[in-house]
Amino acid sequence: MAEAALGLIRKIGNLPLGAAFSVVMFAVLVILAAIGPYVVPYDPLATVPASAMQPPSLTHWFGTDQLGRDIFSRTITATRIDLVTALSAVLISLVTGTTIGAVAGWSGRWLDAVSTRVFDTIMAFPLFALAVGIAAALGNSISSVIIATAIVNMPFFARQVRTEVNRRRSAGYVEAARLARIPAPKIVAFHIMPNLVPPLMVQSSLNMGWAILNAAGLSFIGLGIQPPDPEWGIMVADGAAYMFSGEWWVFLFPGLMLMLAVLTFTLLGDALRDWLDPRRAS
Amino acid sequence: MTLLDVKALKKYFPLARGQLLHAVEDVSFAIKAGDGLGLVGESGSGKSTIGRLLTGLELADGGTISLDTSTDTAVQLVFQTAEEALNPAFTIERNIAVGLGKNRSSDPKRIAETARSVGLDPELLTRRPHQISGGQQARAGIARALVSEPELLVLDEPTAALDVSVQAAVLKLIDRLRRERSIALLFISHDLEVVRLMCDHVLVLYLGRVAEYGPVEQVMSAPAHPYTRALLSSAPGKSNRVRSAGEALSPIDPPGNACLFHNRCPSATETCRTSKPELITLRDGWQAACHHMERS
Amino acid sequence: MNIQPERLVELNNLTIRFGANAQSGNATVDHVDFHLDKGEFVALVGESGSGKSLLAHALSGILSPAAEMKSDRFHFSGVDLSDPKSNKWHGIRGREIGVVFQNPRAALSPVRKVGKQIADVIAEHRFLRKQALKEAVLEALAAVRIPDPALRVDAYPHELSGGMCQRIMMAIALAGDPALLIADEATTGLDTTTQAAIVSLLRQQAEARHMACLFISHDLALAKDFAHRIIVMHAGQIVEEASVDRLFTSPRHPYSAALTKATPANAATVSELSGIPGGIPDLRRSVPACRFAGRCEFADTQCWTERPELAGPPDALVACWRPLS
C-alpha cells in the first residue's frame, strides 16, 4: 500500500509541471468537495457582527466578511456546490451530446443536417448570453444554472462526436465490421466509440473548466445560486463592493480558489490529451 | 464451376448540380471457384468501386451480381492501407475476431490458427495495431478476412503501401493461402506485374468501362487494346515506350457515344470520337473494346 | 583521349543524427560519401527508412534544425556548404540546386495560384519587371509541357491533376536554371502512364540544360531506366554503388541482390519472388555494425562488430565483408 502510494508520488513527480499540478489539485478539489463542509473551522453561514471585516489572521486565515463570516470556511465549503453544479452540467451535456452526435454522425443525410443546424443555432449565440437568457427564464435556482450550462456545453460534445463518427464511418475497420454483418448500433457502440473515449475525456475536462466559469459567472450577476449559500461567484460579487474601501480579502480568496479550480481542469485536459494519445503508448 | 457472375454492373455517384460520376459502366465478368482475376486501371478507373459493390458495401445502380455460395460471409475484403483498416482501439486478436461475424464474437483457437497461417506470431495478438510493423498489419488484415473462411477474397491494392521486400512476402502469402484453401481472388491493383504473378485473368478498366478482359498471359504478351498497350509500355523497366499523351477525360457525365480513350489514343480516328466501341470477343474468353483492333 | 568530367558535388563522411536516437548513439545517415559530376545522372534507391530523403535534404540545404549534420567535406561547385546555416546557401538553394518532391499536390501551396508560386521563385533568382516576369512564368510552364499555359497560371493546385501539379513542381525546381536537379520520389503515387511521362520530361529537361540529376526512388526498375550510376542505401548506410549494368546483372551486396529478387517484374512466377526477412533495424536500439547483418543470410560475427567500408573498383563499390561474386 505504502509502496503503491510512493510509486504514485514518484510518477507524479516525473510529470511535467502543469500535469503534476493538475493531478494533485484535482485530488485536493475532490477531497474538499467530499469532506470540506465537515472539517472547516467555522460554520460558513454563522454571522458574527462583532468580528466583521477582519483582515486575514491566524484565527481567520482568509479574514471575515461584512457579516463576520469566516471567508476560509465559506471558500472551502463552496467547493462542493461549485464542482457538483459543473459536474452535473458536464455529465448531462456529455451523455446527450454524445448520443445525438453519434446518431447524427452515423446516419448522415437529413438527420445529420437537422441536428447540425440545431447545434449551429445554439453555438451561434454568444454562449454566456444564452446561458443568461436560459437561467433567467428558468428562474433562480441551482437546477436552472445546471440546465443552462448543460445546454451551452452540449453542442461541443455533439459536434465532436458527430465529426469523429462520421470520419470513421468509412474507415476500413468499420467496413470490415459491416461485412461481418454486425448491426449498426453495435458497430457505433463497440467499434467506434472506444476510439472516442480519449478525446471525450479531454473535452470533458476542458468543459468542466468552462462549466465552473459559466456557473460562477451566472451567480456573479445574481442568477442561480442565492445568498447566503457560499458560492465562489457570489462571494466575489459580494466582495467587489468592499474593494474600494481597502478590504481586498473579501473578493480575492474566493476568486483565487475559483481560478485554481478552472486552472486544474484546463491543465488536466491538456495532460490527458498527452497521456491518452495512442501513438505515445508504443 | 462459376463462383461469381457479374453482368452489366453499373454504379453512379450523384454530385452537386445534378451531375453524375460514372464510376462503373456496364462491367461484366465471371470468376470460377479458386480462380484469380486481376482488376487493373489508373486511379479513378472504378476498380475499388467494383470491389465494394461485390462485397455489398455499396449498392449497384444496375446489373446483377450472382454468387454461388451458401454463407453470407463468403466474400471478404482486404483493405488498401492496413493501418487504417485495423481498429486502433482493439488488440490484433479482437481485430481478427471481427471477421468472425455477429454470432461468434470470439473463438481463440480459430483466431490463433488463422494468425499462424498468415505468419503472425501469437504474441503479437495482444498488441495494438500501431505497435506492429506495416507488414504485420497487412497480415492481420488478411487474417481478419480469412477467419470466416470466405470463398472469394477481394484484395484492394493490399501491398500498395508496403516496401518491395515486404510486398514480396505478402504476395507469396496470399498466393499460398489461395492454393491451400482454394479461395478465389479478385485482385485490385495498379501494378500489372503484380497482377501477372497473382492472377489467371485480367480485366483492364478505363474510366469505369472494360477496355480489355482475358487470360493474363495473352493480354500481357499481345495486348489488343491501345490503353492496355499504353499501360504495359509505361511500366518502368520497359525500354520501348508508347506514350499516351494528355489527360484522361472526366468521369463526370462522360460522352455516351465515344471511345473514352480517344483523346489519348495514338490510333484514334473520327469513328472513335463519335461511336462507342462494343466489347468484341477476340478468342475464347478474350475480349476488348476498340474500333481499330485489326489495325493495332 | 580521356576527358576528366568536372565535379559538381563532393561530400565526404556525412553523418546526420537526431535527438531521438541519442540513447543508442546511432546516426540516421551514417558515414556516407557521395559525389556527382556535372551532367551526370545518378539514382539513389532504398526502402522507406533508408535515409535517402534525408540525404537529399542535406544536399539541398533544407535539413530540419532538429537534425545534427556533420561532414568532413561538402563542396558544391567549389563552394563549401558543410555548415547548413552558412549564408553561402543563399544563391545555391533553389538556384543551383532544384528539388522535385513526391506528392505534388501537397507540395504546392493550396491557397496560391500556381502561376504566382512559380513567379515567386523566378523573381527570387532573376530581376525581372512585371511584364517580363509574366512571360517568364508562361515560358516555364511551356517548358514543362503544360497545355494552355495562359489558362493554367491562374489555377490553384486542387484544380489540377496530380501529373499537372508535378509539372508545376518541376517548373519551380527549374526556375533558377540549376546545375543539379534532385527528384525525391518525384513519381511515387502517380499512375504509371503519368509516371512515364514525368520521367521522360525530367530526362529531356536535364539533358537539354546539361544538369546533373539525382533521382531518388524506392523503385529499382525506375532507377534502372533513368540513371547511369546507382547507389543503394540501407538503414542510413550506402551498401553498394555501381554502374546500372553491373548492379542489375551482378549485384555484389546481398541487400541489392535481395531487392532485385523481391521485385515482381523480375519474377516469372510468385514462387520466384522472395521477400527480405525482418525490417529496417530500429535505430533507437543498438544495431549491428553492418546494419544489414540482422537480415542477411551470409552474416557472421565480423558483420556484427565491424563496419564494412565502401570499397572496390569505381564502377562496382560495395560495403560488405561477404560480397557475392
Added chain:
Amino acid sequence: MIKLFSSRLLLALPNLLGVVILIFILTRMLPGDPAAYFAGPAATQKSIEEVRKQLGLDRSLPEQFLTYVQGLFSGDLGRSLTSGQSVLDDLVSRVPASLELTLLALALASGLGILLGVGASLRPGGGLDRLCSVVSILGQAVPTFFLGLLLVFVFYYKLGWAPAPLGRLDILYSTPDGPTGFWIVDTLVAGDLDTLSGVLRQLTLPVVTLAMFGIGPVARMTRASMIEVLNSDFIRTARAAGLPPSKVLWTYAFRSIAVPVLNTVGMVLSFLLGANVLVEKVFGWPGIGAYAIESVLASDFAPIQGFVLLMAFLYVAINLAIDLIALSLDPRVKFDG
C-alpha cells in the same frame, strides 16, 4: 460577390430562424408564467389573466408564434418594465458602447494572439512558446470578472493609474455627441483629442480584461496550425526553392492558415460578446450587457429576450462577414453550408 453574399445570407437565415424559435420556446414553454412576469410582482390573478389576453397568450402556440414573428419584423421587442421605454430603443442606444468595447478587445486579442502563436511556432519549446502557453492557459482559467476586479484593485485603487471603473467617460468631460456612438470615432471626427484621451483611458482596463480572455484560443490555434503547416510539404518546397524565410513564413505558411485562424477569431468574438456582460458589470459600462443584468435582477423579461436576440443577430452578422473574408482568402472554401 453579390451572389456570394446573398447565398451566404441565405445560409445564415435558418440559424436566425432557429434563434427566434428557441427564444420563443424559452419564453413560452419553460416553467414560469410570462403573463405573471409582464403583469408585475404586485399583480392579482385577475390582472394576470388580463395581461395574458392582452399579450395573446390565450391563443394557440402557432398563432402566438406568428404574432411574435410579426412583432419582430416590425421591430417590436416589447417594452421594458423598469425603464418604461421600448426595448428596441433601449438596446439601440446602448449597442455602440458594447460594440466599441468588444471589437477593440477582439482586435487586441487577435493581434496579440496571432503574433504570439506565430512566434511560438517558430521554436516549439522555446521561451516564446512557454509564454504562449502560460498566457493562453491563464487567459482561459482566470474568470473575466475576477481579472477585471483585480486590475481595478491594482491599477485604480492601489496605483491610481487608471480612472474609476464607472462607465465610458469621466464626468469631467462632456459626452461626445457624434453620429456613430463609437466615442473613439466621434471624438476623432470632432477633433476633440482631449476627450479622446479620456475615452481611451476609460477603455483600457475593460478592453485588456476582455482581450485576455480571447488571446488564448487565437494563440493556440495559430501556434498549432503554424507548427503543422511549417512541417508541410509545400513549405519544404518553398524553402528548397530558395525563397527568403520571411516570404516562406508569411506568404506561404501564414497565408494558408488564415482561414482556421479567422474562424477562431469568429469563435472568440462569440465568447467576448458573452463575457462582455460580466465586464460591463465590473466596469459600470453602460452597454447592453449591463442592461441585461439590470433586467435579470428586476425579472424584466422583455429586455432579456431582446438582448439575447440582438446578441444572436450581431453574431450571425459578424460571422457572415468572417465567412466572406474566408471565401476571399482560401479558394478551397466552397459553399458547403
